[in-house]
Amino acid sequence: MDYFLTEEQKMIKEIAAQIADERIRPVRAALDEAEEFPWDIMKVLARSDLFCLCIPEEYGGFGGGSFENCLAVEELGRACIGVATTFAAGSLGAYPILLYGSKEQKSKYLPEVASGRKLAAFAVTESSAGSDVSGIRTTALKDGDHYILNGTKQWITNGGEAEIYSVLAMSNPKRGPRGASFFIVEKGDPGFSFGKKEKKLGIRASATRELVFNDCKIPKDRLISREGLGFIIAMRTFDKSRPGIGALGVGLAQGALDVSVEYARQRKQFGRPIINFQAIQHKLADMATLTEAARALVYAVARYLDTEPKDISKVSAMAKVFPADVAMKVSTEAVQILGGYGYMKDYPVEKMMRDAKILQIYEGTNEIQRNIIGQELNKEYSRLKKSFLD
């Protein structure tokens, strides 16, 4: 399909595809096996200017938007969503600063992110606060010219590897959800340390760690925007970043389809390539249709978000939930098409199937995305002045 990309957008896709083919594909199984953080690949992405895509030009970026970011993420995800998640989590960590940071904060942190000199991370989840973000217990209490943070964040992507952390904490616990605020915490800040690195089912090249704040003292100018805006910043960040998860899903599904078609054309049973069996053709047809539908949705939503519209929660959730389900379905079918070989580590589809699962869980589970879509539909239709029932 021709999505009418500009010359610059085509170039972004080509650069990311080349890195995926030459640098990621050859090592993805080894990174997965060793649970090794892909620093070498991050350096290549930095040298190729891919970290700067959605950072404004005045802060050393390319000045693109969600769409350009999605194009790069999709191509990287086609090879390995463990590596692509590491890359994408960097933009997620930078979004609170990009969307709500002061000029000084943007000038200090965004050029570092854009150049790839420093990785960012986004820290909301805690042991008792997953889908229900309002359950966070980490506090950030004002003490003169500083804030003092106490608490533990769980399962933070790029934890321990990143230098810049956007952290949600309660600055006024008595006010409940209205007492939450976002802060920038730097690696090396006093009282800030890292807990255990998780062992995971998939995306094993990405690092997932605890962040521990033990009387962590940061200057007061690390507060993002105003006290009390934490939840709004978190929700607006997710609205902006969810199509990126969709792009990971599209990339993974395309990668699984690529392997499946090639394998089905080569593998012979009953004297002919299995692609000649209608049962296999129908599977491939559904996989290709779902993947293209997911891509069309992600591209349309990302382009729409870049026009800065209001009320984007519904479409942003759609651009996450559908590609995530597609990636899970397509990678599972890919294993089926490869039969016993698909179950073995000799081929990449077992890893793709393990990796795909995370897309239905992180950045808001797929159940939560469906809640958002359902609630937004309810609001939308309650505003309509006409009935569809007659």
Ligand SMILES: Cc1cc2nc3c(=O)[nH]c(=O)nc-3n(C[C@H](O)[C@H](O)[C@H](O)COP(=O)(O)OP(=O)(O)OC[C@H]3O[C@@H](n4cnc5c(N)ncnc54)[C@H](O)[C@@H]3O)c2cc1C
């Ligand atoms: C590998 C990995 C990386 C991650 N990276 C980050 C990161 O970088 N930063 C960060 O802040 N967090 C991160 N997370 C956390 C992730 O966002 C949460 O795991 C996710 O939001 C779900 O929270 P939970 O796991 O506590 O599940 P729970 O909220 O306990 O949910 C359990 C089940 O109940 C369902 N459920 C819960 N509430 C509802 C409801 N109201 N309606 C319907 N169903 C519901 C869920 O959909 C799910 O199926 C990461 C997680 C993983 C596994």
